Amino acid sequence: MRSLTDLRSDEIASRISSKIREIAKRVGSVKIMNFCGTHEWTITHYGIRYLMPEEVELVAGPGCPVCITPAYYVDAVVKLAVEGIRVMTFGDAFRLMGTKARGLPRNLEEAKQDGADVRIVYSVLDAIKIAKDDKESIFFGVGFETTAPATLGPISSRNLPENLSLVIAHRLTPPIMRYVLENYPGSPIRGIIAPGHVSTITGADAWRFVAEEYGIPIVVSGFEPIDVLLSILEIVKQIDRGEAKLFNEYSRAVKASGNERALKVMEETSDVVDAAWRGIGFVPKSGLILKEKYERYDAFRKYGIKEISKEEWYNDSIPGCKCTEITLGIAKPTECPLFMKVCKPESPYGPCMVSGEGTCLIWAKYGSSEFLSDIAGDI
Ligand code: SF4
Structure with missing residues (x-):
């Protein structure tokens, strides 16, 4: 018999899939949510749904940070761009649409086409370099725990120039997972594939509550097709054994306690607050705002824009969009x-x-x- 290292990856995938099929016959219908957009990419790009038996359904979850960024923030940064403030952000936030309120362009892309100074950057560090010319500028920070420490780091290290302020639209992932589990209609979710990139920051232990409080197996997974297949196998095995545990399949990158330095930056610069998610509403303790002592870096405070409140939240779903x-x-x-x-x-x-x-x-x-x-x- 050949050892695992002698096998080609498609042979390994085939063996894991066979094992999943064998166990699924015993455990019946299993709905597994993959939290993260990159896992959805792996599953769809590599056709992993085709390998699943009919009992196993893979559903995508809320792990696309651009998709969940409220239109309110887009409207605010588009307005600032139109008023002459330079806006810098990530490539996908550039195309994210607002509400076209008060005749504003639909997104930063349209604002740029109309002549506004909008730049796509890879990180706030690029924004700092560009802002060296002293022009009033903002960095529009979106994303989960993966990107939040990078946005907040220059505040902590006091590297942010006076003319550059931040719109902090970062969101935290364990609270939305809890929200999904408590509000999910229809047939229950029986397993979760937890996000790998996020967990490099939060640590695998951030997801333990899913197993302990909700009795659902949860696996922190890497992003190779074999990682995802192994994670699905682990979930069906746990269900078969009547267990619900946290398992870290991505231990080559994720520690139980996460990235202590990045977590410290977030803790030192920001407070955790109830926060709006696009189309969903306010989710308890799921967002970040800058601490009072760093308010000079807060673009909303600097330019007199109110942070969206629970009372003023409006459903920002686009009509007809699901x-x-x-x-x-x-x-x-x-x-x-x-x-x-x-x-x-x-x-x-x-x-x-x-x-x-x-x-x-x-x-x-x-x-x-x-x-x-x-x-x-x-x-
Ligand atoms: S309109 Fe439909 S296809 Fe387009 S993003 Fe919304 S749900 Fe997706």
Whole structure:
């Protein structure tokens, strides 16, 4: 018999899939949520759903940070851009749409086309270099725990120039996981694939509550197809044994306690608050605001923009777009009547078609069984 290291990756995938099928026959229907947009990419790009038995359903979760950034923030930064402030942000936030309130451009991309100074940057460090010319500038920081420490780091190390301030739209992932589990309709989620990148910062232990409080197996997973298959196998094995545990499949990158330095930067510079998620509403203890002592770096305070409040929150879903249901794992992109008709990668109508981590964009680019059979039917 050959050892595991002698096998090609497709042979390993085939063996793991066979084992999943064997166990699934015993345990019955299993719905597994992959939290993270990059896991959705791996699953869809490599056709992992095709390898699953009919008992195992993989649903995407809320792990696309651009998809969940409230339109309120987009409107605010677009307004500042139109008023002459230079706005710098990540490439996918550049295309994220606001509400076109008060005749504003739909997003930063349109504001730039209209002549505003909008720049795509890889990080706040690029923004600091650009802001050396003393022009009033903001950095629009979106993302989960993976990007928040990078945005906040220059505050902690006092490297932010006076003319550069921050819009902090960062969100925290364990609270939205709790929200999903407590509000999920229909057949229950029986396993979770926890985000790998986020867990390098938070630590695997941040997810222990899913197993201990909700009785659901949870696996911190890497992003190779074999990682995801092994994570699914671990979940069905635990269900078969009647267990619910936290398992760290991605131990080559994720420690139990996470990245202490990054966590310290977040703790030192920001407070955790109830925060809005696009199309969803306020989720307890799921966002960050700068501490009072750093208020001079807060773009909203500097330019007199109010932080969105629970009382003023409005449903910022786009009419006809099913992103909220898709983000919460309740619907699939192919259940949206606009998918690949009105809403396409080159002309996104809703936020889940904007970012490389958005489920709609991933399904549009790499296909799903239903989508591919639709096309086959047309041919
Ligand atoms: S296909 Fe477009 S409109 Fe439909 S849910 Fe996805 S992003 Fe929204």
